[in-house]
Structures are given as structure tokens and as C-alpha cells.
Amino acid sequence: MSVGASVGANPGAIQVDGEVLDVQRTGKYFVLSVTAPGITERTRPGQFVTVGMGGEESSMILRRSFAIQRVQARGMYGGTLEFVVSPVGKGTQWLTKLRRHDPLNLVGPLGKPFTLPTKPVTCVLVGGGYGSAPLIMLAESLRDRGCRVDTIIGASTEDKLYGGLELKRVSTSLTLATEDGTAGMRGWVTDALIDTLDSSKVDVVYACGPMPMLASVAAECTTRKIFSQCSVEESMACGIGVCMTCVLPVIGEDGMTRMLRSCVEGPVFRGDRVRWADVGTIPDGTWGGEGLRS
């Protein structure tokens, strides 16, 4: 099927009015726990939710997207889920000021999840900044399948690391890396990844974090012919596949580059398929690209 044609995106997603249960500060980030009846039951690792901003009359029209870090399908409040917010803009700052029982409109679960191996293989998980959040749910699923899970998380500095405690609990091993050396090894997650890839047999690498990190992770894996799955963070307007904002150049099975939507054809992409160096451009030879220059 051609791109741009609808591909039955996110058939399981629903829109619900949730309720804030908790807003917890951790380092530079905030973890929001919200009720999300109907969403939690269907969520798989790597999927995300979009959140309406500022109430019905808000001047912030666009929803914000957040990777789901964990779900609890049942419990005192029915289904609840957690996501991590980095309060860098107006919308995310508004979110961190919410209090228990405040309403929150949620749409999810959205996007293609990480694909899980059918056999108990060796996995390396790489997280940059709060990109490590969805790795928590992923690591749990992989461990349930008997996989070895070696996790590497990094950030520029200690208080931008996220999820160390939870990831230590669910991983076989955990390595920390900070650029300034305030926690763990001094350097980048890719330095630690290269060490791991060169010293042991790795079957699959999962990564979530900033684009430059994903580009390096994918490059290291592709050179070594190791399968990698990268969850991208692209700016989105709708999150459900209708606005065509969150596109990036991805090479298809037929060798053709197409501008794919991160929200429905991602956010998880095969590392060897994304044209990382060309993100933010329409590379030469892209399907339909000549139309622009005619």
C-alpha cells in the first residue's frame, strides 16, 4: 500500500477523560499518573498518549504527546498509566502544575509499539534523557519473555537521567553515562553501547531518546548487522495520523524513501530504515519529492 493512503491507523485507540492521580517531581522531570480507563488494557511498550492542554477554552490548541512508561490495567482507580514530562514549554509547564483529581483528556494508545522477540534473546536498551521512560515497560515485557536485558541510560548531567531505579529493578544490568561525569561513566550512551556490542553477542537493540543519539545507535547497530528499533520524538500536531506534521524520511522494503508519519507508522522505526542524516529535509529521490521542484 502506498504512503499517504490511510492504513487503518491505531484501530485500538480511544479518547477518554482521565483524572490526575499524582504529579511527582524527579530530577528535571515530572511523572504524571492518570486514570485512563480503556487505554491501559491495550497499551503495548513504545506506544504513546496525547493529552489535551489547558481545558476546553485553552488557547493551546494542540495536544501534547507522551510515551507511556507504565500501565496498571486494574487497581483501585481502574486503569492507570504514567508518563514523563519535561517542562520546557507552556503546555508541559501547565501539566506539571496539575493536582490530584484534575481532569485530563487522553487519546491512546497510539503508534506502533516496539516489536518483541519470539525467543529469549539478548537485548540492549538505550535511553537518552527522559527517553528512557518507555524502556521501563519494554524491559518488563522482555524479561517476561526470558530475554537478557542490558540497559544503558544517559544524559548530559545527573538530574537529566531518568528511570534509573525502575530500570535497575527490571534489567539484567544497568549502565549510567553522563557527559559531565556526575553519574556513572563520563561520556555518551553510545560509548557504552559500543563496548557492549564489541564485548558480547547482542541480538537486538532498542533505543529511545534525542535524534542525534538515535542516529548514532542505529549507525553502530547497522554497521554490525544488529537489528535496532528506535523510538523517535518528532513534533506532532494531531498524534492520530491526519495532520502530516511529524514525518521523517524512511526507506521502505522496496528501497524507496518516503516521508512517513511518526505517529502512526512510528514512533518506533527500524534503525536501519530511517535516513537519520536527512531528517528535517526531503532527500533527493524521495517518493513524490520531485513534485516540489516542478
Place this chain on the structure above:
Amino acid sequence: MTRTIISTGKASPGSTFDLRTHLGSLELHSPVLTASGCAAAGRELDNYFDITAIGGIVTKSIMLAPRSGRATPRMAETPSGMLNSIGLQGPGVESFLETDLAWLQQRGARTIVSIAGGTADEFGKVAAKLRVAGGFDAIEVNISCPNVEDRGQVFACRADTAAQIIQTVRRNSDNKIPIFAKLSPDVTDIVEIAASVSQAGATGVSVINTLLGMVIDTETMRPALAGVTGGLSGPAIRPIAVRCIWQIRSALPDLPIIGMGGVRTGHDALEMILAGANAISVGTSIFNDPAAPMRIQKELEQELRSRGFESLTQAISFAHREESEAVTETAAGESIDHGEQNWDFISE
């Protein structure tokens, strides 16, 4: 204090309200449509509401060949709105017919196909392919997309180029198919353009497309969009849309108008209908609430009922009535029934 009413409480709250509207020969059971470019081809939204329950789906503008669209970033949020610079990404008309239109048809949704092109010839070819395929209810001709390389391609900026495109599309379409010209508010006199496309064979007009805007990212101190400029949409532009609808309705009392531009609630939809819109499209608000079209349809019905309207048709252009025709409520609870339509358009 006196209050203007037409009649009160005739349709009981439980009964089905008559939301029917007409766009030329096309009758729709509801005036609420999706706006082109904000609903893809309906499939994704069908997850959040029954797309056959609203008036219809206006699909994302389709061109002759596949098109990658512009580089990213393509979007920037603005106060009560957003800028977009998508650049008409799409699969081309053939793939659209095979997959998207076929799906819409099978789903039973009313479909208005939006078409775009770089030249009159391209518009004509897309229309000709649609004519052969059939299976849709109307065409919306996007002659006003601001996200093209050459501003000269914004055909809706001039009456003669706008008319030329509409003529070409009309010539290549089935006579019975309603054709709507989507107009840009970025013009000196939108009425002149509306009159021109009407004469060229358009059944009606869709107003408004986005306005050309720009945002500078103060972190990078560069334009926020890769395409530098983009189309401004959302509630921020609603008063401009209402003004355009009003002006066109005043000058062209019988021209069918699809109103759009920042409709977020049933109240907003009513405002456009009172200004003269025969139908309304919901666009950017879908990004805010994927079920917005359905919600707005329900809210609109409520807004109409609460003002004593017995049908949608009664409310269309109601804001244009003569002052003297305003009816003053005389006593509490006393209703005055003025029957079908007791007012006329102002003639200019």
C-alpha cells in the same frame, strides 16, 4: 431588556432535529463537514466517531502525482491556532481513488474530494480522473493553499486565475457534480473572487483557507518552519472567516457557502451559519479533539433548539435580517410563531 427570537419550543427536545442543508443539488443530513487537510481521508477519525453520522468528509487535497510535501518542521503552535507548512503531501490521485475513496465509498460516508494542482492543466486532469472513477458527492477546488513554492500558484489571489481554474475543473467534471472553490482571505476583496468563480461555474465557495503567517523561533533565532511561512488556522482566525462569509453572503444571496476557520464548538458553527454559511467545516479543532465534528454537530443542534429554530435552514443567514424584522418577545413564556421564513436577505 428585549430579546430577539423567531419562535420557541416547537420541536420537542427528544425529537430529531432537522439539520438538513443543501449545497447546490447536494442535500446533506447535517451541515457539519471536516475541513480539507485536517481529516486525511476519514479513516483515522472513524476510530473516534462514526464518520457517516456527520454531513460528510472533505478529504485532504489530492494532486495528480505523489507528493512528499515540505521539509520539517512543518508546524508551530500559535495563540489559539497553529501554523502549518505541510505542502500538500499525498499519494497522488490514482492511489487516492484506489484506496482512500474506495474506502470512503464502502464505508458509506458523504465525500467531498478536495483537489489541488500547480497548473490549470493539472487541476483538469485530476478532475477528469475523478469523473471517470465517480463515487463522491462534490469537489472542493483548493486554489488557495499558501504552502506552495510560488505564491503565483495561489490562484485564489486573483479573480482571473481563480476563474480559469474553476472553468477547467467544471469542463472536466460531470455537470451534476457540485464544485466548491476554496478561497483565500489574503485578498483585498474576497467578494470579487467569489463572484468570479461563481460565474466560472462554481456551485459555491468554501471560505476560508488559512492565512499566510510566520513564526520566529527565539531559541534558534530562525524561522520556526522549514518552509519559512505557513498557513495560520484555528480559533484565532474565526472572526476573519465570519467576516468573509458575511461579505460574500451580503453580495451573493443565493451562493452556497461552506464556512470554515477555527470552528471549535457548536456555538462557533452557529455563528458562521447566522453569517450565511450553508454548511461548516471543522479543521484544526480536530487536532485538539479527534471527535470534534460529532461533538460540534450535537452542540449545534442544541444551540439551534435553544434559540427556537425549528430547522437549520431557518438559521442560515439569519444575522442578515432587517432590523425591523427582529421580533421582540412580549411576555414571558409567550411564543410567536413566524412560520417557515419571515425574512429576506439584504439586497445590495
